[in-house]
Amino acid sequence: MTEDDRRLPAGSPPRPAPDGPRNGEIGPTERLAMNRTGSFDWDLTAGAIDIDDAGLLVFGLEPDGFDSRPVSLVSHLDPDERARLEGVIREAIISGRTSYTAHFRIDRSDGTPQWTHVQARILRDGQGMAHRIVGIVRDATAEVTHSAFVLELEKRREVQTSIVERTTHALSRAVTVDDVTAALTGPGGLARLGADGLALGLVENGALNIIALSGESLEVLNDFRSRRLDRGLPLAETVLSGRPRFVTSLPSLGRDFPQLAPYLQRLRFRAAAYLPLVAQARSLGGMALFYRGRTAFNADERNLSLGLAAIVAQSLQRALLFDEERELATGLQETMLPRRIPAISGGEIAVRYHAAWSGRQVGGDWYDVISLPRGRVGVVVGDVQGHDTHAAAIMGQLRIALRAYAGEGHAPATVLARASRFLAELDTNRFATCTYAQVDLTTGTVRAVRAGHLGPLIRHTDGRVGRPKLRGGLPLGLASVFGDEEFPETRLDLVPGETLVLYTDGLVEQPGTDIESGMETLSAAVSSGPPQAEALADHLSEQLWERWGPGDDVALLVLRRSPDPGTPRAPRIHQYIHQADPQGLSDARAAVGQALRDWDMGDLADDAELLTGELLVNVLLHTEGGAVLTLEVLPEPVRRVRLSVQDRSSAWPRRRTPGEAATSGRGLLLLDALSSRWGVEPRGEGKAVWCEFGPPEGSGAGATVGTGAAT
Structure with a gap:
């Protein structure tokens, strides 16, 4: 006992x-054996391992043929697996640990893999030296396989979740139908869907129109871009039935859809999913996803395809609604803006309107070109407060009223005062800003007024861009409410070849930046653009509208006075020098000298530059406006250079006899000394002082000196 x-x-x-x-x-040992679990005892000192029969079966060995050598035990292991197992054991022994565990693969006699798990304890002597290892070894194939299946399942679900998330994120930013197709067919679009090809069709007027094809070899389906909606094609059949169709063999489609059969051999895909696009019980169209490596669709893959179709359908429904609203808003906007721009004499005009990129794409910005009495032209750009159909309606009424007041021949200040009163009487609680100018292209005279709006830009013939200071009044509507309908007028000059640029604030305002930065960017774009009005308007559109983004709509008007280059034998330049532009004087002198050298008359450059400075300084110091400089070569038979400086003052220059210490009064003396002749001519509201260089009229002996009067 x-x-x-x-x-x-x-x-x-x-x-x-x-x-x-x-x-x-059944005893414990038998129980372990039935579960393919055995035990071992490894004597490290003797180099022998004692393992029971169950353990030997786990290693694929027969009990009778085992020689107790560790190397014989692992003889069936792949070399890499053996090296990995030995590494685990060696590291456990050296590190001083008391146990280790490891999974390794053994190839069975029938060739199938077996995953084996070993769990052991290391016994050490008093000095910590390992002398014995005992443990168990078992067949873990079932649990490892199950674990791998679970991991693969989780991986597939992660991929499917990623497909849904990435597709949803890409389509969340799509506003129009074009945006939706770009998200699905652009860079990374097919990868987001987890497909190798895509066809997208929309139902319209009883037809199925394919609006997108993406993927290698799908161009063969271009013949089916627009077809009557019937059951002759798989995508149309899916749309009509409202049921998805999963195809695991594309050639099989030829039996059900004979007209598609000739094209199937040219498609490099093995499977396809034809999916209806339905949103809020409305059939929008269909989507086909094509796959190269897939030959079957499991339940998860079918559900994923249906989920993608639902996401695309919702995005398309939103985009279709937006496109319809935008088309309506654009049509409304076009009816409010002038249908055509009148032809003008002596210049060229280009206009552009750019709707905001978001919302209903309708607002209160406008432009107009108005034919005025006596051959003049009125130009205006403005902006009614707000970005909605109400703002567009007010804009249309205000534009027509302003056009009527201007057409009656009123002065610019009167036109804006009456327009402000008209807007206030509409009782809309809206105000408007605008810049209005009357331009005489024959003389270049510009009479401009401003109502709470940004001032214009002037591009000079040499590419420089000026920002003339326009005195301004209150915005239209507010001016009448506050009883201040004063709109002071500013007089400008456009010399031949110069350009007037009017614009609304959407062209220069960018969220998060100072408006001055936008003005500098606009000025640089105007300066770098081509001189022609249409080309410059296109240049500004390309350079600035995409830069500023969807925040605001933009109205742009470009008016260029026709250039007057003269002829090759009688060239001519014009330049306007603003009174508040100190650099303009230096630029004008340099332009005169360079022009004469370009015309092979460089021997006259020094005298001409000196007199240019004298005449311009006299205007800038003693008048209240700028000056227009003209330099031209008079035609034969007497080839001379004429320099003319025009201003708005009616006071003519007087001869004086300056003393030795005088700092002024020598301008006319220089004219007498350096020019062949000179004179003064009345010019409309001002005068022009001119002088000529070169051989005098007559025999050419001696210089004829002007008397200060017109000759």
Whole structure:
């Protein structure tokens, strides 16, 4: 009787041996063996390993043929697997650990892989040296395979979730139908869908129109871009039935859809999913996803395809609604703006309107060109407060009223005062800003007024851009409400070849930046653009509208006075020098000298530059406006250079006799000394002082000196 038996109560049957059966039951060792689990005892000192029969079966060895050598135990292992297992054991022993565990693969005799798990304890002596390892070894193929299946399932679900998230994110930014197709067919579009090809069709007027094809070889379907909606094609059949169709063999489609059969061999895909696009019970169209490597669709893949179709359908419904609203708003806007621009004499005009990129794309910005009495032309750009159909309606009424007041021949200040009163009487609680100018292209005179709006730009013939200071009044509507309908007028000059640029604030305002930065950018774009009005308007559109983004709409008007280059034998330049532009004087002198050298008359350049400075300084110091400089070569038979400086003052120059210490009064003396002749001519509201260089009229002997009067 064992010690354990002595501890049993009286009358109890004796305890069975540990490894033996209990009344016919399976013992622990047999239980482990049935679960393909064995035990081992490895004597590191003797280099022998004792392993039971169950353990040997796990390693694929027969009990009778095992020689107790560790190397024989792992003989069936792949070299890489053996090296990995030995590394785990070696690292555990060296590191001083008391246990280790490892999974490794053994190829069974039938060629199938078996995953084996070993769990061992390291026994060490008093000095910490490992001398024995005991543990268990078991067949873990079932659990590892199940784990791999779970991991693969999780991986597939992560991929599917990623496809949905990326597609949803890309389509969330799509506003128009073009945006939707770009998101699906642009860079990374097919990868987001997890497909190799895509066809997208919309139903319109009883036809199925393919609006997008993406993927290698799908161009063969171009013949089906627009077809009557019937059951002759799989995508149309899906749209009509409202049921998806999953095809795992494209050639099989030829039996059901004979007209598609000739094209199927040219398609480099093995499977396809034809999906209806339905949103709020409305059939919008269909989508086909094509795959190269897929030959079947499991339940998850079918659900994913249907989910993608639902996302695309919702995006298309939103985009279609937006496009319809934009078309309506654009049509409304076009009816409010002038249908055509009148032809003008002596210049060229270009206009542009750019709607905002978001919302209903309608607002209160406008432009207009108005034919005025006496051959003049009125130009205006403005902006009614707000970005909605109400703003567009007010803009239309205000534009017509302003056109009527201007057409009656009123002065610019009167036109804006009456327009302000008209807007206030509409009682809309809206105000408007605008810049209006009357331009005489024959003389170049510009009379401009401003109502709370940005001032114009003037591009000079040499490419420089000026920003003339226009005195301004209150915005239209507010001016009448506050009883201040004063709109002071500013007089400008456009010399031949110069350009007037009017614009609304959407062209220069950018969220988060100072408006002055936008003005500098606009000025640089005007300066770098081509001189022609249409070409410059296109240049500004390309340079600035995409830069500023969707925040505001833009109206732009470009008016250029026709250039007057003269002829090759009698060239001519014109330049306007603003009174508030100190650099303009230096630029004008340089332009005169350079022009004469270009015309092979460089020997006259020094004298001409000196007199240019004298005449311009006299205007800028003693008048209240700028000056127009003209330099021209007079035609034969007497080839001379004429320099003319025009201003708005009616006071003519007087001869004086300056003393030795005088700092002024020598301008006319220089004219007498350096020019062949000179004179003064009345010019409309001002005068022009001119002088000529070169051989005098007559025999050419001696210089004829002007008397200060017109000759």
